[in-house]
Amino acid sequence: MVQTALIVGASRGIGASLARELATRGYQLGLLARNQEQLHALAAELRQQFGVRVETAALDVCAGDTVAPVLENIMQRFERTDVVIANAGVLGWRRAGDGNVAEDRRIIETNLMGAIAVIDAAVAQFKRQKGGHVVGISSIAAYRGIPGSAAYSASKAALTNYLDALRMELSGKNITVTVVHPGFVKTDIAPGMEKYPFLAEPAKVAREIADGIARKKNNIIVPRFPWSLILPAMRMMPDSIMKKIF
Numbered sequence: 001m002v003q004t005a006l007i008v009g010a011s012r013g014i015g016a017s018l019a020r021e022l023a024t025r026g027y028q029l030g031l032l033a034r035n036q037e038q039l040h041a042l043a044a045e046l047r048q049q050f051g052v053r054v055e056t057a058a059l060d061v062c063a064g065d066t067v068a069p070v071l072e073n074i075m076q077r078f079e080r081t082d083v084v085i086a087n088a089g090v091l092g093w094r095r096a097g098d099g100n101v102a103e104d105r106r107i108i109e110t111n112l113m114g115a116i117a118v119i120d121a122a123v124a125q126f127k128r129q130k131g132g133h134v135v136g137i138s139s140i141a142a143y144r145g146i147p148g149s150a151a152y153s154a155s156k157a158a159l160t161n162y163l164d165a166l167r168m169e170l171s172g173k174n175i176t177v178t179v180v181h182p183g184f185v186k187t188d189i190a191p192g193m194e195k196y197p198f199l200a201e202p203a204k205v206a207r208e209i210a211d212g213i214a215r216k217k218n219n220i221i222v223p224r225f226p227w228s229l230i231l232p233a234m235r236m237m238p239d240s241i242m243k244k245i246f
């Protein structure tokens with residue numbers, strides 16, 4: 001049977017690459033984001049190139065009570081939704097004490113509360129259909145705070161913990177919970193990404209994420225090498241080395 005995946009935050013970057021990767025694997029797709037022009041162009045490309053069914057919907061994950069109805073609506077267009085990927089996220093840099101707490105709020109609202117709203121709507125549907133797979137895109141910043149990006153690091157650490165708790169809560173309900181920890185990926189999430197170590201192409205990252213989803217892994221670290229070796233050590237790394245690297 002054809003599998004269906006919803007990707008929230010699919011208009012560009014890792015989400016768009018994941019859409020392409022899943023389309024090559026024969027998935028039908030529901031794509032959501034705010035930018036409808038990018039979303040429609042991607043949907044047209046995937047329908048033409050892979051002959052798969054692609055539905056789209058406009059969604060701002062920060063739009064509170066509207067998130068669940070939009071997700072329910074797009075899920076109802078398919079017979080069944082197998083995978084929901086909460087990928088929408090923003091990255092921001094600021095110096096503590098500059099007074100711009102609003103920037104931190106925007107990051108935490110999007111990356112944490114926005115993801116929770118998506119995950120909650122997905123779990124409600126999965127409980128009704130007695131099964132499904134929730135995937136949250138966290139970050140290596142969940143393992144150790146990145147200097148200059150405290151709110152981002154906190155949002156991702158919280159998302160990782162949220163999904164860990166959910167996995168245990170939902171065990172026995174035929175609902176898989178996966179948390180993905182990408183290293184630095186070449187996207188437009190922030191200017192200057194190219195200066196970060198081990199920068200990966202989004203297509204490679206998408207391939208590894210799709211492999212991990214197929215294997216129903218709890219934790220996916222991408223690209224696996226070198227980050228699966230570095231992350232355990234990163235927790236113990238002296239602050240001075242962390243500061244030099246990041």
Ligand SMILES: NC(=O)c1ccc[n+]([C@@H]2O[C@H](COP(=O)([O-])OP(=O)(O)OC[C@H]3O[C@@H](n4cnc5c(N)ncnc54)[C@H](OP(=O)(O)O)[C@@H]3O)[C@@H](O)[C@H]2O)c1
Pocket residue numbers: 008009010011012013014015032033034035036059060061062087088089090091110114137138139140181182183184185186187188189190193
């Ligand atoms: N790039 C990296 O190095 C890296 C590393 C670790 C983790 N990640 C995580 O991977 C995910 C994707 O990042 P990316 O690098 O692909 O970034 P990106 O190229 O900037 O793409 C971000 C995606 O999220 C969507 N989005 C942002 N705010 C949204 C909102 N309020 N409502 C709905 N959709 C929203 C964007 O769509 P619209 O703007 O059209 O709404 C876009 O599709 C994020 O969660 C990010 O934190 C990225």
